[in-house]
Amino acid sequence: MTAGPAAVTDREVARAVELLRAHADHPSAALALNGATHRYQGRDADGLVAYTRRGRRDVVQFAAPFAAPAERGRLLDEFLGRLASGPGAPPRLTAAQVGRADVGLYAERGFTVNQVGSTYGIDLARFTSRGKALAKVRQNVNRARRDGVTVVETDPGDPGDRRELDAIDAEWLAAKGRHVKELSFLIGERGGPAAPLRRTFLARHDGRTVGYITYSPVWGSRPGWLYDLTRRSPRAPVGTVELVNLTALGRFQEEGAPWLHLGLTPFAGLDDRHEPEGASRGMTKALRLVAEHGRLVYPARSQEAFKLKWAPHAIEPEYVAFQGGVRPVPLWHLLRTTGSI
CATH class of the missing domain: 3.40.630.30 (Gcn5-related N-acetyltransferase (GNAT))
Incomplete structure (x- = not known):
């Protein structure tokens, strides 16, 4: 896997679209096709993982693996193994915009999972x-x-x-x-x-x-x-x-x-009912603090107000998963990736 911007070919994009049409069940899945996003296509599991590299040791994944439900865990393991196979210390993975149905995939693999916001439909x-x-x-x-x-x-x-x-x-x-x-x-x-x-x-x-x-x-x-x-x-x-x-x-x-x-509004709709078992209490407090007072960090309230005035019929929590727990550097790269800072 390369460290720079993804080199996209027509054949690669066509295959990625095919996989998303077949397996994606995330409202923002088309963002996996962005030009600067890397796409790892499974070898043993049919599907793809969308991600970007940040800094020397951090990888931010977009959503859970796009694969059939029974294949998502296998594809995630395959991707984690691929990351760990390179020289030096393996990168740390942070997965953003994970849907509720896929929280267990990360929790079972030792990730710390917290609600990060809500998506509206x-x-x-x-x-x-x-x-x-x-x-x-x-x-x-x-x-x-x-x-x-x-x-x-x-x-x-x-x-x-x-x-x-x-x-x-x-x-x-x-x-x-x-x-x-x-x-x-x-x-x-x-x-x-x-x-x-x-x-x-x-x-x-x-x-x-x-x-x-x-x-x-x-x-x-x-x-x-x-x-x-x-x-x-x-x-x-x-x-x-x-x-x-x-x-x-x-x-x-x-x-x-x-x-x-x-789409997703980070820091919006945060609720104790949506926090999974094992969520970081410190992360929960930090996210709530931004939601209440962080207008200069991210305009969550104005974005949420715009979406709510359309009277959405579905409001679903979305999550962030940190490999090895919540640490300052991966959190920093996540905030930079989402445009929160």
Whole structure:
């Protein structure tokens, strides 16, 4: 396995997509196709492991192994063995965004597992924009429409649209500050190997593109689409993002898609009921502290509020698993990987 960015070939991507279609049951599984993400394909177990390297000794895995339920433990063992086979001390593995059904895989292998946040999903068969629950969404959408915002689905390969989306990205990064860098592991991306699978809806105002949202496919028991990457110009009128998402949501409903997933919010929905046996008490306290007071560390409350105002029908805990217990350096690399610091 290489230590640098993953070298992606069309054949490798096609096989990865095939494995995800067959085995993935995680709402954010398409993130395993990001261009800078490594993908280990099983030799003895049919499936793949998505991961990135951090520092000299740390590996951060995205979700649990993507394999049939009966094969996930075997694939995890195979991957751990592969990591341990290199020269020097074996890397330490931290698995982020592990679903509840896979917590036992890591606990059985001596990992310390804690809830890290929650993921949200909308059942499109039951969704309606009417009623009190969606009042704030309707208010913002109507305001954007009065201001003249329109939404279209676009081909991200169109050169003209691509230039406009590049300009939005540049504005967004500039507004965040010169030290902010784009993440490429636990959030979506424009372009990359998964580009042909993604859909992009953009907002226009006064003849200019002022924002966009990309959506990635979701496979498994709750198939549909993942609200993936959002970018908004500082000039975009209030309600632009809500109008884009409501437009896309309506399109997905018309097409018969079962679910729209809103993705993980770290530090949100933390609850003692979700903590597995053997969870680190210190880690639990630290995560709750960030959830309550860590606006400068990560905007968990604002992200959670945005997702909750869509009245999601499913809110599920997600977990982080530390090989050998919670230690400062792996925790640091996890926070850097998730963009929390």
